[in-house]
Structures are given as structure tokens and as C-alpha cells.
Amino acid sequence: MAMPVEMEMEMEGRGKVRALIEKATNSTASEVDPRLLKAIKSVVRFSDSGLRLAAHTLMDLMKRDHSQVRYLTLLIIDELFMRSKLFRTLLVENLDQLLALSVGFRRNMPLPAPPAIASTLRSKAIEFLEKWNASFGIHYRQLRLGFDYLKNTLRFQFPNLQETAARIERERRERERRTREILQNKFETLKMNFSSFKEEIQATADEIGECLDIALTKEEGVPHFLLDDEDFVEFRSSELRQIRLDSLKEGEKVHENSDNKVVFDALRELYKLLVTKHLVSVQEWISLLVRVEVADNRSRDSMLKELIDIRNSLMSVKKDCEESGCTLPKTVNKNEEEEEDFWEEGNFGLAENGSTTEPEKRREVQSSNIEKKSKSVEDRNSKTSNKQSGNLAKVSASCKVKAKDKECSSSKDKECSGSEKSVRSELLAEAPVLRWGSFMDNWGSVSNKDTLLNQNGLEFDNHWGRVDYDAVIPAEKIAELNLQAIVYQENLGEIQPCRAPLKKGGLCQRRDLKACPFHGPIIPRDDAGNQINQSSSTDDTDPGLGSDLAEQLAKQAVKNVKERDKEDARKRKLDKQSLQREKLARVREHNDAVLRDAAIASTSRSTVFGEDMGETVGENPVGRKKQTLASMLRKKVTTKDRLAQRLLNTRATEATLRQMTQGEDATYRETFPNQW
């Protein structure tokens, strides 16, 4: 009992597959209806026989003489091909046929109408073949063969989607690999220098702490007890410092004054070092360690932990600094930074400085500058030279320049080494020569202070001037004022004379920029005053060369006119040609119509034609009906065509009659030549 039922179901399923496929392909849409497609897939999925039938039906549909049907069929084929192994094995057996029907590479089997869809069909088929080959080519020799044949023998252009994707992927991987390599290298260097970096940072942090201690103790402690160098060493223990800082926090903030200026300067310097260098580099290292992939994760993790600790401590130190009240405006920091960079590049040359510093200090500064050149930061941060280095940092820039200057002008300094000299000469060679300006007064000096307003002369009772500490010019303003100003200087060439020939003889000597009021635009002229037509048309819009421009314009105008004339002539010619072509086309159309009519008239009207006619007649009054497959193939029939058909029908029948009788005559003549 079970068998027949199953059979019936099977039969039903098979019928269903066929019906579904035919329904899905009988559409004018550019996609298969997804619901139908899903239905086909679900039916075919569970029965091999259904799949076989589907493959068979689809191959049959591929033979249909309509590109739209083939196109939709191909889409369904692709769907099933990508999913079912059995379908693949069935299909590759006849792959050459499928390709011939979808790509149309055989000359005797071109793709059917409509041509627009035929071309999409072809491109789609090629794309699918490439996709199939990429995914399953390894399992099916036929796929490889078909792909190879189309690609290498027939030289079809494949979209190469896979390869492009692969290339992009490869490039991405390459980039990643390089990044990893760089990270690895960085990591290695970090690992090597880690301890020294750590020490350095620690030293800076310690110094800052000390500076803070000094500053704070000075503020508060000076009245109570004398501060010794030995004393503040004690405060280095973190607990004590912490207590100290805590207590200070509640107290009033420390202000900078002439007493602790040096300490504050040092503090500022150190703070800058901390923020711009150490903190940044620590941050970088952390990100590096997070990103890098290394074999020994343990050391990395420990380093990371340490770095995070360091960062935290640095942050706290920074906070302490900020809380300590020493003013550290951002812009000033920036300025300093820039200056320092500038300095290291060695771009200072002939700089004059008006400000004065103690000459005794110079030598000392200079020598320490040399040391600084070796970039031993530890040296600078040594505890004993604490105060000095603070000074140093402040004056370093200007001092060095001055020192060099002096050395240059008088060459009194015997102490300076040969290497210094060579550096100097190098720098000199590179240095730009500048005009003097007031901006040079403060060249290289660190001006992060607000400047007191000079009210000299306004006050009569105090000839030194009253000092008003409130009247200050902010440092930013000073910096602005000290910018180098450059005055634009235009370099005027000599204005050319007009040189047009005059009636009384000689040449016009008027000098005008663009046009002479008597002789029009100024153009290059030869000795006799005749204009020279330069062939080269350089686009010079410099106002200084106005005469040239005018000349160019004039030439362009002439050319434009000529071109317009030429264009007109060409247009006329084209018009004539197109007219002629139109005429020819009309003649050809007429001929075609005649031939067609002759064909129709001579044979009995084909049923298809009759149907067509009927449909068109029926359709017109109703208006546009639903688009059908047949309508895609049909040519539009115009009134003119129909009239022509009518008119020509009679003529054509006559013509064919005449021809036939003639033909008969001819055969008769041939068969019975003696009777003729």
C-alpha cells in the first residue's frame, strides 16, 4: 500500500518541480522570484529523482530560443549548482552544451534575442563559470577544462573576482606582517633598554619630587629653619613626602617669587620632560606591548605590569606638580618644546641678542652645553647640579647662541674645541641670512613670563617709572609681537614700450602695462614694428608680463574665430552626411519592407505572424498589457509600417508573379533550348 502512495507523491513532486521551474523562468524580471526559488530548492532538496528531473528540465529550458528564459534558467542552475553535489555531477556531463547555450561561443549557435539580455546572460555565465571553477574546479575536470578553454583558447575576459579578492587579502596580510615585524623590532629594543629607561624615568620623577620639596619647604620652612642640602635628602622617603604634600595641600598654594624662581624653573623643565617625553614614551610602550605578539608572554606581561605602574606613578607625580601651584601653561610648554626642537636641529645662525646675562656665567654654561650635547640626561639630573641645571635650562638657548656669536666675532675663546668649531661652521653654512627686526631682540629667550608694562614717561614724579605689577602684557601677546614680520616686495620688471609703428616714422615709445591707448594691446614686435606671432602659447598670467598676456588673448581670439568657422563648416558637412544617411536608411527600410512583404505574400501567412498581428491589433485599443516574453522579442509596429505593408502587399504580389513567370521561362528555355 505504501509504495503506490509514495510513487504518487513522487510523481506529484516531479510534476511540481517542472511546473515550478517553468513558472520561475516565465517572467520578464531580472531576478528569479525568491519565493519560487525557495520552493524549487525545498522540493529538490529531499529527492534525488526530483533533482535529476530539475537538471533535465533546466537543460531543456536552456535550449529555449529566448535569452530571458535562458538567463533565468541559468540563475536557477547556479543556485542548485552551488548546493547539490548530484546536480553538479549531472550538469558537468553536459557542461560544453551548457556553456555553448549560455555563453554562445559556438558560431553556429549564437545567443537568441533580445540582444541586451543575451549580453547579460553571457557575462553572467562567464562569471558563474569562474565561480564554479574556483569552488569546485578541483573536483571536476570538466569545469577546469571549460574554464581553461574559454579563458585561454577563446580569450574570454573573466571578471577575476576571486583573484582580486585574493590579491587584496594578500596585500592586507603582507601589511599586517610588516606591522608585526616592526612591533617585534620595537619590542626587542625596548626589552634591551628597558632598565635604563626605567632608571631615567625614575630619576626624573625623583628630581621632581625633590624640587617640589625644596619649593614647598622654602615657602613654609624658611621662616622656621634653615634648609640644608643634607636636610632635604631625608624627605625623599615617600611616606614623609606624602605627608608633607598632604599637609601642604590644605595650606595655601606656593607662589613663585624671586627666591624660589630657580627651583621653579627647574621644576618646569623637569615637568616638561616628564609630560612630553617620559609619559608619552611610556604610553607608547604600553600600546606596543599590548599589540605585539611574542613567544614569551611572561616577560611581556611583567614588563607591561611594570610600565603601567610607572605610568601611574608618573601620573601622580604630574598631578603633584600641577597641584604644587607652579604655573605651567600649555602654550608655553609648547613654545619651549618647539624651541628645543629648533635648537637640536641646529638652525640657529646669525642671531643677535639684546638681552644681557652675566658674562661670568657664560663660560660655565658653554661648557655644560657641550656636555648637554652628548644628551646624557642623567648628568643633567644629578642631584648636586640640581640648581644649576635649572638655570641652565632657562638660559641655554640664548646663551649658546650668544656664546657662539661671541666666539665668531672675536674668537677669544680658546677653550672651545675643534669639534665645536666644525659644528659651528656647519651651522653657519646652513643658517639663513635674515634682515634685522625687533623680533631678534628676544631670539631664543624663554619668555614664558608676562611682561610688565613700561609706563616710562607717563609718570612725572618718578623718573624711573612706577612699577605696577598689575599692568602686564601676557606672554602670549609678547610672543605674538615677537613674530618675524616680512614685508612683501614685488619685483617689477621693466615695462616694455609699445613699439607700434607711427605714421611719422619711428616706433611708439609709450610704456603701458597691458594696452597702449593708441595702438591697442601690447604685443611683441620686431624692429620695424610689425607684430610677431609666436606659435607657443604659454599660459602666463603674471601681471608683470601683461603685454604677453594681451598678446595671448588677441591670438586666442583670432584662433577662436577661425575655429568657429571651421566648426560651422564641419557641422554643415555632418548635417549633410546625416541627411544622406537618413535618406539611405529610409531607402533601406523601404527595401526591407518590400522584401518582407514579398516574403509574406509569396508564402502562406505563417501562423506566428498571424498571431502577432492579431495580438497587436487586440492590444492597441486596450493599452499596455502585462509584459510577456514574446513581447520582448517583438519589434514595435508603427502605423507607418502597417500602411507600408498594406500598400506594398499588392505591389509585392505582382512582383513575385512576374518573377515566377520569368523563372519559368528561364527553366523552359534551359530545358528545351532547341525549341526556343
Next chain:
Amino acid sequence: MWKDIGDREMGKIRPNSFSSRIKSNRISNLQLSNNKDIVSPHRGSINSLQVDLTEGRYLLSGASDASAAVFDIQRATNYEGDGLIAKHKCLFSVDKQHQKGHKYAISSAIWYPVDTGLFVTGSYDHHIKVWDTNTTQVVMNFKMPGKVYRTAMSTLATSHMLIAAGTEDVQVRLCDISSGAFAHTLSGHRVYMVYKVPVIMYYMVFMVADGVMTVEWSTSSEWVLITGGCDGAIRFWDIRRAGCFLVLDQSQSQLGQRPPVLARSAANKVSVSKSLSAGQNLLVKSRVPQKKYANGHGMKQSTIARMPSKGSARQRLHPGMLSIQDRATAHYGAVTGLKVTDDGMYLLSAGSDSRIKLWDLESGYNTLVNFGKVRLQASKAIQLAVSQDSAQVFVPCMAVVKAFDVWSGKMSLTFRGHYESVNCCWFSSQDQELYTGGNDRQILVWSPSKTITDDTNGRQAKDEDSWSD
């Protein structure tokens, strides 16, 4: 298969029949091999394929771009797709770049039957060249009067080293490798008539090829050469004598196969084979009555019936040259392919009339086996292949190769894979593999489908159903 092995184990079937059963089973399962790719270096259509006869290992191919290549079909040069696809690249190839290479298409490339140290190529540039395989140098060069269509060497020969060459010329030439000269010129084929049919504006020229399209040595006698010309005649030559001794006639036919040899007495069998070899030595006239006895049934018409109609002209000829007058044809149109079965008893021929015919060599009669309706390439010589036990014949039919049962003419297999016409096929009886070469420049390998053993591989998993919904 397991039953066969069991039977063999029990001794129920003999080794020979066991192996032939296995082989025929394998042959019936031939399909396009996915794991054996021959990477063709040729840039033109493949015209000739041959696996060497000594080791069964080296495949020689000749192509239209004047190149010939040798492949090792046993050992792959490299693997692709996780070792799934074995690629066989050519061991070497000689082409136009070679100093003494051919200038135009190579139409035929054959191995020296004794060993793989030499091979012979015939080309459209009118030359036949003998190559030393190891040095890939030309050791001998024969200038022919026209394009060379086919060359052949006898597999049996012990006393001669002759290359038979079918060329544009109607005369078949035998080139002697040992002396480097033409040993014989066999004339008998005639210039093929060119039909010119006036069609309104131009003449449609039906057949312009001329000469001898195909030559084949007998597999039973080293002296017998079979040639098929553009005149539609298949002629048999005994190279020791003048003239041909047999011209096959398509109107002379017998029905079906001769009764099997075993059915007869042993003595009779001896006489049959003797009569064949004797027949070659005897004159045509004397052979005819003898055949009457040897060939029991199926003879409808005696050859004598057509002989007297020739008139008196033949009286003046040398008795050996009598057959020149014989204008019998085997095919309408040119004979494009010839293949003698391995036992030397039957001949298969293909013609430009799209017919395949099976001839009984002993009687010289057409056996009237109907190979169905096929379409064969008409303009080029094609190379047929026969399976070892002469059960199947592989025929290139345009873009496909078809396997026919030799005795019934029933088509058993169709090999689809080439995208353009197939020119040649070669059956390697050692591996039961079929090699085909065509105009699409591919050399395809058709091998028995793999048994279950390979399916367990992990990479195989990639090719399976993947229904997403």
C-alpha cells in the same frame, strides 16, 4: 568483482579470463579522469598520440604548432589541490625553436617500436624526421614529395626498419632508417576525383585532399602494409612484391563475424592462419578460389565477377600489378582512419563518408556491422584506438569520442570533454586508460572510475551538498 576474485581463488576461472574480466569491467567504467591532468605545452591542435610500446609509460604527442612532446604518464611531475590532481608536464618538447625542428604542423608522431630511444615525426612541411629521444636531436631526415599525413612502423618487424609514409602524393613511400633512403615506392592509389558542383555564384569544392591519408602495418605479418587513400580505397601491400595484393571492396560483404576459431578443429585453424599468410604471398587470382574454402559462409559475390569486366588492358601488365586496375573502394570519399585489431584478423576503417567499417582481413570482406549514425571529421586523418581484447573501438566523432562494440556496432560509451573536434585517441592497454587529443589543444585522460578507497579523504568533504535553506 569480489565474486571474480573469489572464483579465481577457488580456481574456478583461469588467470587469463580473470584479468580480461577485470579489464573489460574497467574499460566499461572509463570516464574523464579528475586526478590525472596532462599539461599540454602545445599551442595547436593535437594530431597524434602514442604511448610507447615497450614500457607503456611515455606518451608522445604531435601537434599543429610543429611541436612534439613526451609525457611520463606513470609519474606525475607535480600535484595540485592537496595532491588530488596529478599534473603531468612534458618531459621535453621539440618545436619550431628547435634548430632542426619542423616548420609546419606535425601530423604524425610515433615511437620506434623496439625501444624509446627514437621517435619519428611526419609533418606538413614535407619532411619525416627521426629523433633521438635522449638528446632530442634529429638523427635522420627524409624529404617527401608532399605533406605527410601519417607515418607508421611495424611492431612486428625483425628484419626491416621501415617507416611507411602516407603523403599528399598518391604513392606510398617506405623510408629505411638503417640506410636513410627510400626503400620502396608503392603506387596504386589514384588521384581522387574532385567534385566541382556549380552553385549559383561559385563552385563548391567537395574534396580537395589528395593522396594517402592513413597507413597501418599488419599486426600479423611484418611484410604487410595497409594503406587508405583519398580515393576511398584500402590497399594491402606485401612489401616484398610489386603491387598490392588486395583491395577492399565495400560491396563485397559477409554477414557478421566468422565463426569463432575455437569451434573449429585445430587443423582448420592452422589452415586459416596459413591461408592468410599464404594469401599474401600468392597472386590475387590464385587467392580467390582458396578463400572460398576457407571462408564458409556469407560470401555473396565472387571477386571474379568483377574481374573480367576490366578488359584486355590488364593483360599487358605485370601479373603483380594487376590490382592497380582494381578500382574497388572501401568508402565513398577518403579513408581517414585505419586500425587493425591486435590479433590481426580484422580491420576497422573510418571514412570521410562518416562510416566506420569492420573488415574481415582473411576474406577481405565488409562485415556489415552497423556502427550507427556518427559524424566523423572529413578533412583530417583520425586516429582510432582498439581495446586489447578487440571488444571496443574508440572513434573520435567530432567533439566527442565514442566507444563502440566492435562486433555489434553498438555504442557503449560517449566521452564528452573536448570543446572542439577530436583528432586522435590512444588506448593504453596496460592501465586501461584512454588518451585523446583534439583541436582544443588538450590531451585528456580517461581512466576507470576510482573505487571507494579514495572517498574517505578529508578534502573530499569539500565537494558535498550544502543546502542553506
